Amino acid sequence: MSSGQRRRQASDGAEEAAVSARLPQVSPHRGLLTGASVESAGDDRRQHRRHRRRGVGANLSATKFDIIYLAVERLGFSVCPDEDFVTPYLIWSDLGVPPDRISELRPHQRINHFPGMSEISRKDLLSRNMAKLARVLPKEYNFTPRTWCLPGEYSSFLQYSRELRKVGKLRSFIYKPANGAMGHGIRIYKNGEQVPCNGVSGGGNGGFDTTGPAIVQEYIAKPLLIDGFKCDLRIYVLVTSCDPLRVYFYNDGLLRLSTEKYADPQKCESDTLYMHLTNYSVNKRSENYAKGDDDSTGSKRSIRFLNEYLQKRDYDVPLMWRNIIDLLVKTIIAVQPHLLQHYRMCRPASPPGSDSVCFEILGFDVLLDHKLKPWLVEVNRSPSFGAEQPIDRRVKLGVLDEALRLLNIRASDRARHANAQKVQSQRRLMRGRSNGAENQHQHQHLQQLQRERELVRRREELQAQLARLRREADRDEHEIRTCRRFRRIFPGDDRVSQERYVKLMLAVFGALTPGRGAGSGAGTLKELEEQYSCERPRQEELMDQLARCEEQLQQHQQPPSADASGKLQNGRQHQNHRRPWQRHHPPQSVQHRQSSLTLSADEVDDSADDDSFDDDDNDAVESGDRQTEAKLEAEGADDASGRLPSVSSTPTLTTSTSTTTPRRRHTVVAASGAGRSRSVQADRSGGIGTGDQQEAEQLCRRMLDQLNELCIRFPGKSAQQAEQVLAGLRQNWRQNKALVAGYWLAKLDADKRRKVIDIVRQNVRATLSRCWRSGADLDESRICRLFDRVFARLLSSNGQGLWATFGNSASWESALLRMREPPSLPELACCRRVVQLCQDCLLTVFLFSGQSAAPSADVGASPSHCQEIPAAS
Ligand code: ADP
Numbered sequence: 001m002s003s004g005q006r007r008r009q010a011s012d013g014a015e016e017a018a019v020s021a022r023l024p025q026v027s028p029h030r031g032l033l034t035g036a037s038v039e040s041a042g043d044d045r046r047q048h049r050r051h052r053r054r055g056v057g058a059n060l061s062a063t064k065f066d067i068i069y070l071a072v073e074r075l076g077f078s079v080c081p082d083e084d085f086v087t088p089y090l091i092w093s094d095l096g097v098p099p100d101r102i103s104e105l106r107p108h109q110r111i112n113h114f115p116g117m118s119e120i121s122r123k124d125l126l127s128r129n130m131a132k133l134a135r136v137l138p139k140e141y142n143f144t145p146r147t148w149c150l151p152g153e154y155s156s157f158l159q160y161s162r163e164l165r166k167v168g169k170l171r172s173f174i175y176k177p178a179n180g181a182m183g184h185g186i187r188i189y190k191n192g193e194q195v196p197c198n199g200v201s202g203g204g205n206g207g208f209d210t211t212g213p214a215i216v217q218e219y220i221a222k223p224l225l226i227d228g229f230k231c232d233l234r235i236y237v238l239v240t241s242c243d244p245l246r247v248y249f250y251n252d253g254l255l256r257l258s259t260e261k262y263a264d265p266q267k268c269e270s271d272t273l274y275m276h277l278t279n280y281s282v283n284k285r286s287e288n289y290a291k292g293d294d295d296s297t298g299s300k301r302s303i304r305f306l307n308e309y310l311q312k313r314d315y316d317v318p319l320m321w322r323n324i325i326d327l328l329v330k331t332i333i334a335v336q337p338h339l340l341q342h343y344r345m346c347r348p349a350s351p352p353g354s355d356s357v358c359f360e361i362l363g364f365d366v367l368l369d370h371k372l373k374p375w376l377v378e379v380n381r382s383p384s385f386g387a388e389q390p391i392d393r394r395v396k397l398g399v400l401d402e403a404l405r406l407l408n409i410r411a412s413d414r415a416r417h418a419n420a421q422k423v424q425s426q427r428r429l430m431r432g433r434s435n436g437a438e439n440q441h442q443h444q445h446l447q448q449l450q451r452e453r454e455l456v457r458r459r460e461e462l463q464a465q466l467a468r469l470r471r472e473a474d475r476d477e478h479e480i481r482t483c484r485r486f487r488r489i490f491p492g493d494d495r496v497s498q499e500r501y502v503k504l505m506l507a508v509f510g511a512l513t514p515g516r517g518a519g520s521g522a523g524t525l526k527e528l529e530e531q532y533s534c535e536r537p538r539q540e541e542l543m544d545q546l547a548r549c550e551e552q553l554q555q556h557q558q559p560p561s562a563d564a565s566g567k568l569q570n571g572r573q574h575q576n577h578r579r580p581w582q583r584h585h586p587p588q589s590v591q592h593r594q595s596s597l598t599l600s601a602d603e604v605d606d607s608a609d610d611d612s613f614d615d616d617d618n619d620a621v622e623s624g625d626r627q628t629e630a631k632l633e634a635e636g637a638d639d640a641s642g643r644l645p646s647v648s649s650t651p652t653l654t655t656s657t658s659t660t661t662p663r664r665r666h667t668v669v670a671a672s673g674a675g676r677s678r679s680v681q682a683d684r685s686g687g688i689g690t691g692d693q694q695e696a697e698q699l700c701r702r703m704l705d706q707l708n709e710l711c712i713r714f715p716g717k718s719a720q721q722a723e724q725v726l727a728g729l730r731q732n733w734r735q736n737k738a739l740v741a742g743y744w745l746a747k748l749d750a751d752k753r754r755k756v757i758d759i760v761r762q763n764v765r766a767t768l769s770r771c772w773r774s775g776a777d778l779d780e781s782r783i784c785r786l787f788d789r790v791f792a793r794l795l796s797s798n799g800q801g802l803w804a805t806f807g808n809s810a811s812w813e814s815a816l817l818r819m820r821e822p823p824s825l826p827e828l829a830c831c832r833r834v835v836q837l838c839q840d841c842l843l844t845v846f847l848f849s850g851q852s853a854a855p856s857a858d859v860g861a862s863p864s865h866c867q868e869i870p871a872a873s
Pocket of ligand 1 (some may be wrong): 145174176180181182183184186217218219220221231232276277278279367377378650
């Protein structure tokens with residue numbers, strides 16, 4: 001049966017894991033080739049071709065839920081043939097997946113389960129883990145009802161129940177199969193002694209199947225009632241990675257009501273499950289089940305309704321949510337040792353912080369008691385995505401859509417990972433070689449070599465730390481852009497609670513350390529502490545340490561034979577290297593320049609996108625066919641004249657469009673042998689003009705000096721005033737950020753954003769030409785190509801790339817450093833200055849358009865937001 005056919009067998013709302021029994025067991029690379037799939041092989045091939053064209057494919061063969069198809073298609077992914085587990089970027093399964101399947105995934109693939117999650121999704125395992133933690137951390141792990149696993153803990157349960165009876169306490173218990181779902185096999189007992197033990201009943205078993213492991217739990221007898229009905233909450237939590245842990249909470253969900261008015265089992269005769277269970281799958285069979293007209297009526301309602309209901313009755317709703325979120329985080333922390341251990345075992349070559357191949361959307365069932373204390377009832381690792389009612393569709397599609405967006409699956413992922421692997425293996429190769437050289441000299445310079453080895457190790461450590469920080473910053477940035485209803489709850493923004501959770505996590509690792517191997521031991525605890533510490537070194541500090549390390553290493557290496565390219569990647573810097581960004585690059589101020597410049601802007605190819613950095617193939621250059629120099633459109637030029645900020649220090653604003661000589665531009669070409677060989681040739685012969693390394697270095701230094709002389713001028717203000725205005729805006733960045741974001745991302749269109757960036761681009765180009773004294777082709781110079789890349793990055797996603805540099809100053813840098821030939825430190829400093837100039841330009845345009853009353857003013861709209869920015873006045 002093809003996935004399409006299966007999908008058309010619309011779900012009947014059956015929940016959770018029961019689906020597993022009916023789904024085919026498919027193994028990656030060896031799909032089940034049924035008769036139907038053989039017949040449809042032609043179709044599949046066509047589908048496959050379509051998939052390749054569209055870039056990102058998804059294998060949904062193991063899900064029966066329609067809205068998963070819908071969510072995936074909405075994102076523009078294509079659905080792959082059922083048996084294809086190699087090409088899809090996303091694999092979705094309603095079942096858990098075995099570890100070997102996780103191991104086989106390629107780094108760019110994502111699957112919707114983590115190995116080890118059953119430690120909280122199986123009722124008996126959850127209860128065991130929670131009991132262990134409750135013993136060690138009783139104040140933290142007190143949100144699951146007391147539970148016994150049967151048959152093992154049957155006698156201790158009986159003893160407990162008898163003692164209660166002796167002191168006259170009447171308690172009810174709920175019996176559940178350990179791996180059950182949808183209310184199957186659940187019974188309520190008023191008397192603990194009647195609870196069956198794995199087929200051995202204390203009586204009153206009534207033919208009901210009690211074979212297999214089960215749990216018995218204290219029954220929460222005083223639940224919160226809505227209009228007299230018992231209810232529970234279905235809350236969605238997304239885990240995007242476990243190494244390190246990243247958890248999100250979905251700010252919406254479902255409130256599920258029982259269908260018969262509630263009474264304490266001890267006080268009434270009726271023990272119907274319609275009164276005590278809130279599962280949809282149970283209650284939909286009741287004649288009282290009501291499909292509401294909207295989100296606030298019927299047997300399934302929205303969380304918004306619950307909040308309003310409680311607020312009207314003067315409950316402390318914010319406190320309730322704080323407690324619920326606390327419960328969610330603690331539950332995930334409880335499973336983290338297992339997740340980490342399993343994940344590292346499955347993916348031993350993935351360093352911490354690398355893209356996770358696993359993610360998981362969990363459905364938490366939370367019961368509130370009459371005091372609004374939340375109790376964890378169950379964690380579903382395959383929550384139902386059946387959408388029988390409008391409210392299901394709205395909530396569940398929202399969850400899926402945003403979760404998939406948060407994962408940030410891109411067509412370029414495959415190439416990016418392939419390149420990263422290539423770089424890794426090159427590094428390993430280099431390391432191997434250097435070790436060989438070390439062996440040769442070992443007897444002569446043993447101490448020196450040991451020191452050198454330490455430095456190399458240190459450098460690698462620093463590079464890895466830096467790369468990781470940058471990746472994290474990239475993710476933060478993406479998250480800020482993407483999250484609407486999902487909110488990250490671990491790691492949290494609030495430093496105090498984050499520190500508390502980190503301590504808790506360490507304690508949990510101590511208590512649950514699942515034996516030997518990854519995830520256990522003092523080393524892991526130390527690593528965790530560092531990983532989640534709020535005191536982690538900042539990127540600048542790491543860059544400093546790295547530069548120092550490079551210098552020291554340089555002193556230990558043999559100068560004549562050393563590769564003097566000065567690249568960060570191989571770590572060989574020149575002896576006299578200093579840290580240019582420290583000397584030249586005041587972090588957030590505007591620099592003065594000596595000479596006046598003329599503004600112009602050139603059109604930049606819109607097709608430049610994020611991927612242009614990541615793909616090695618982009619090193620290939622071609623000339624000619626996409627000449628991108630152009631004047632501003634006449635209208636834009638008029639607007640810009642006298643309106644745009646200039647890159648200048650003179651009191652008068654000089655803005656005009658200049659026609660620059662058309663020149664050869666580098667454009668991205670697809671990987672081809674021809675393209676690549678041209679590029680390599682350019683690198684070797686013309687890449688840095690005459691090929692003279694020293695000349696390139698000098699150019700870079702001259703360029704940096706000149707760039708530092710440039711500043712963005714605010715029309716009508718002196719350079720100093722302009723500097724103050726910008727400094728004020730930056731100082732209050734937290735408050736101002738949203739306003740600037742609203743202006744840049746919402747008010748300005750792509751064209752206008754590009755024009756702003758082009759102001760700087762044009763001036764940088766002019767500066768570069770002035771510095772360029774060699775007779776060689778400037779466009780073929782390395783620095784020119786680097787700048788092209790930087791501008792392509794800033795222009796990516798229609799100018800959002802520039803905005804992204806505010807959230808994370810270094811994500812673009814990490815992309816540069818991932819290049820096949822990463823920039824040297826002076827080159828990186830030049831690029832940084834260029835980015836800063838663009839940022840200043842953006843801010844100045846923002847401030848200026850806010851102040852400008854003239855309707856025709858501008859690069860953008862004329863909002864009156866400036867008054868709202870205290871520091872800018
Ligand atoms: P299943 O996985 O079979 O749905 P659950 O553990 O989710 O089993 O329990 C089903 C329903 O039973 C819950 O939605 C809740 O309404 C009720 N329930 C479960 N445990 C308790 C408990 N300890 N006290 C009160 N009600 C409970």
